Amino acid sequence: MYIKRFLGYLKSPVxxxxxSYLVPILQGKRYYYGVPLINLYERLMGHTIPExxxxxxxxxxxxxxxxxxKDLKITLQILNKFxxxxxxxxxxxxxxxxxxxxxxxxGMILQECNFAFIQPKHIIxxxxxxxxxxxxxxxxxxxxxxxxxxxxxxxxxxxxxxxEDRAYENYDDSQTNILSIRMIVLxxxxxxxxxxxxxxxxxxxKNYLPLRHRPMSDIIExxxxxxxxxxxxxxxxxxx
Numbered sequence: 001m002y003i004k005r006f007l008g009y010l011k012s013p014v015x016x017x018x019x020s021y022l023v024p025i026l027q028g029k030r031y032y033y034g035v036p037l038i039n040l041y042e043r044l045m046g047h048t049i050p051e052x053x054x055x056x057x058x059x060x061x062x063x064x065x066x067x068x069x070k071d072l073k074i075t076l077q078i079l080n081k082f083x084x085x086x087x088x089x090x091x092x093x094x095x096x097x098x099x100x101x102x103x104x105x106x107g108m109i110l111q112e113c114n115f116a117f118i119q120p121k122h123i124i125x126x127x128x129x130x131x132x133x134x135x136x137x138x139x140x141x142x143x144x145x146x147x148x149x150x151x152x153x154x155x156x157x158x159x160x161x162x163x164e165d166r167a168y169e170n171y172d173d174s175q176t177n178i179l180s181i182r183m184i185v186l187x188x189x190x191x192x193x194x195x196x197x198x199x200x201x202x203x204x205x206k207n208y209l210p211l212r213h214r215p216m217s218d219i220i221e222x223x224x225x226x227x228x229x230x231x232x233x234x235x236x237x238x239x240x
Contacts, residue, residue, distance in 0.1 A: 036069045041090050056093055063097050074100050082107040082118040092120035108215035113178055114153060115143050126213075135173035135181075150178065154185040157216045165192055183212065186219065193223065194238050 037057070041049050057064050075096050079089050081104075089095055095103070106126035110118050122129060122143070129138065138144045155166050167188065171181060187201045196204075205211055211219075226232045232240075 035065050037064055037067060037072055037090075037093070037096065040069055040072050044086050045090070053090065053093070056091075060093055060097060064093060067096055072096060075103070078104045078107065079120065079123075082111060082123075084118065084120060089120055092124065094124055095120040098124070102213070105210070105213055105215060105218070108217065109178075109182075109213065112154070112157065112215055112217065113150060114145065114148055116145060117143075130178040130182075132177070134175065134177055135171075138178075139173065150181050151185060154182060154216060158189050158220065161189060161192060179212065182216075186211075186216070194234055196238060200238065 035057075038049050041053075075098075076086050076089060078100055079095065103123055106123050107118060109130070110122060110126070115122065129143070133141075135144065135148075135150060139146050139148070144150075151168060151171060155161070155168075169184070183205070187198065190196050190201060190204075191198075223237070226237050226240075227234075
């Protein structure tokens, strides 16, 4: 009798909706029980994880579940360098699935370009921002300041490169993007620093794919170590 009454209760229109809503949530809570990201979230935030975030985690699949607390803390430490809080990171959980080195490089490049602010979604969509958005579009979106001259800014990172040796192009913001300007400035710098040709630069970009997405500061530091610490000759560096 009680079973029949209970089944009748579930069949009512209102309770069918309630049941269909609650069952996935309860299943989700069981599914994510003991997942390090959930545990860390609740420990840092001081409250249980909201349902909206559970659904986002579900979309990320098993990779999220396999992350250790150490992995998560490394990501949070990197993001903190760019002013991104733990709460902001947790609300865009795909960022935890990214390669930490790539994530750090992307954030540093956006920082070098004087992004007004950096959010997890900007690091996640880094390639779209630097390749598919023009400088003008980024300014219209408030990510870059209106008066920013990116070419001049990038030149300023190369302190030993004399002003008279720099050739400014004054690119049209509506016709170019971050990656293009970065590569043009970097090519000119390496031509000046190592006396390479355009063909050699293209070979470097092809053979060392991360070169396109390495911060200028990293490239400068690597050259400094090679020349001054290890004391490689220019010819040796060019041939590496």
